[in-house]
Amino acid sequence: MSEQRNVIIIGGGPSGFTAGIYSARANLEPLLFVGKDLGGQLSFTTDIENFPGLEEGVTGPLLMDVMKRQAERFGCEVRVETVTEVELREPPFKLKTDAGEYEAKAVIICTGSSARMLGIPSEQKFFGHGVSTCATCDGFFYRGKVVGIVGGGDSAMEEGTFLTKFASKVYIIHRRKGFRASQIMLDRATSNEKIEFVLDSTVSEMLGEDKVTGVRLHNTQTGQESTLDLDGLFITIGHVPNSEVFKGQLEMDEEGYIITDRKQHTSVQGVFCAGDVQDHVFRQAVTAAGTGCAAAIEAERYLAKLGD
Ligand SMILES: Cc1cc2nc3c(=O)[nH]c(=O)nc-3n(C[C@H](O)[C@H](O)[C@H](O)COP(=O)(O)OP(=O)(O)OC[C@H]3O[C@@H](n4cnc5c(N)ncnc54)[C@H](O)[C@@H]3O)c2cc1C
Numbered sequence: 001m002s003e004q005r006n007v008i009i010i011g012g013g014p015s016g017f018t019a020g021i022y023s024a025r026a027n028l029e030p031l032l033f034v035g036k037d038l039g040g041q042l043s044f045t046t047d048i049e050n051f052p053g054l055e056e057g058v059t060g061p062l063l064m065d066v067m068k069r070q071a072e073r074f075g076c077e078v079r080v081e082t083v084t085e086v087e088l089r090e091p092p093f094k095l096k097t098d099a100g101e102y103e104a105k106a107v108i109i110c111t112g113s114s115a116r117m118l119g120i121p122s123e124q125k126f127f128g129h130g131v132s133t134c135a136t137c138d139g140f141f142y143r144g145k146v147v148g149i150v151g152g153g154d155s156a157m158e159e160g161t162f163l164t165k166f167a168s169k170v171y172i173i174h175r176r177k178g179f180r181a182s183q184i185m186l187d188r189a190t191s192n193e194k195i196e197f198v199l200d201s202t203v204s205e206m207l208g209e210d211k212v213t214g215v216r217l218h219n220t221q222t223g224q225e226s227t228l229d230l231d232g233l234f235i236t237i238g239h240v241p242n243s244e245v246f247k248g249q250l251e252m253d254e255e256g257y258i259i260t261d262r263k264q265h266t267s268v269q270g271v272f273c274a275g276d277v278q279d280h281v282f283r284q285a286v287t288a289a290g291t292g293c294a295a296a297i298e299a300e301r302y303l304a305k306l307g308d
Pocket of ligand 1: 010011012013014015016033034035036037038039040041042044045047048049050051081082083084110111112113115128132133134137138242245274275276277283284285286288
């Protein structure tokens with residue numbers, strides 16, 4: 001027997017918990033699945049200084065714990081289950097998790113995205129301690145410091161140029177001589193005197209004790225190894241939206257981001273979507289929370305119409 005619910009929210013990051021707060025306060029008694037990362041991407045980071053209303057800043061895990069408790073206070077039920085299968089063609093929508101089967105009149109997808117990583121063991125050790133995947137989020141902490149960026153696309157050029165506002169020096173480390181970045185972004189980076197390119201090179205190891213102090217580089221042409229002293233390293237080799245489980249059921253772009261309209265509706269009526277799984281542009285906690293709020297309000301309106 002499936003458990004029947006009004007609204008099921010998939011994802012326990014800023015967009016999911018915000019959708020939880022709003023739909024619980026609309027008396028929809030939402031059920032929220034957090035999957036394997038309770039708190040989402042912010043649970044892997046240390047200081048958050050740009051979330052409005054928190055003048056002194058806050059750690060990512062604390063912010064997410066407060067958001068979760070706020071959602072629960074209004075009656076959002078949070079379960080540590082991962083959605084493994086969905087049937088979204090028509091309502092009631094059917095979902096399977098690793099622990100049970102469910103039916104919902106409305107679904108809000110908030111499954112976020114994951115940054116592509118280099119795949120070397122030391123990057124996990126230093127993540128949040130000198131290694132970051134978000135210059136907009138963490139650039140401010142590198143005032144007067146020397147940082148590296150790994151990548152050769154538009155994001156690497158944009159984030160590298162952005163980091164020169166704070167850092168004294170920015171090395172852009174790229175495995176080839178050619179770039180995927182557009183000419184205009186490349187020109188902007190090459191004409192910036194704080195940026196130096198380290199080409200034909202990959203990062204083979206991150207160095208340091210508790211924090212990154214440098215990287216070991218591997219020259220892809222000569223095979224030579226060298227070291228580069230750095231205070232921080234930004235990995236900018238792309239993001240993957242966590243949308244695999246919805247493939248073939250919702251419209252997505254070629255990278256797998258779920259397509260939404262301005263009111264967070266997906267291509268299926270009654271299925272809404274918020275946060276980074278539908279946003280490859282801003283990727284911030286506050287924008288994720290904002291779209292989570294909009295998705296919940298629209299889900300409430302949809303259910304009210306269904307009731308009529
Ligand atoms: C290192 C780092 C630092 C950052 N710093 C900042 C910052 O300072 N300020 C800022 O505004 N932003 C920051 N960000 C960006 C911010 O974390 C994201 O924009 C935000 O977390 C996106 O929220 P979200 O709700 O869309 O998804 P996420 O936070 O990615 O959460 C997704 C949730 O979905 C769940 N999930 C996925 N698949 C399933 C499934 N099949 N079933 C059930 N659950 C599932 C996951 O377990 C997780 O709980 C940072 C990001 C990183 C990586």
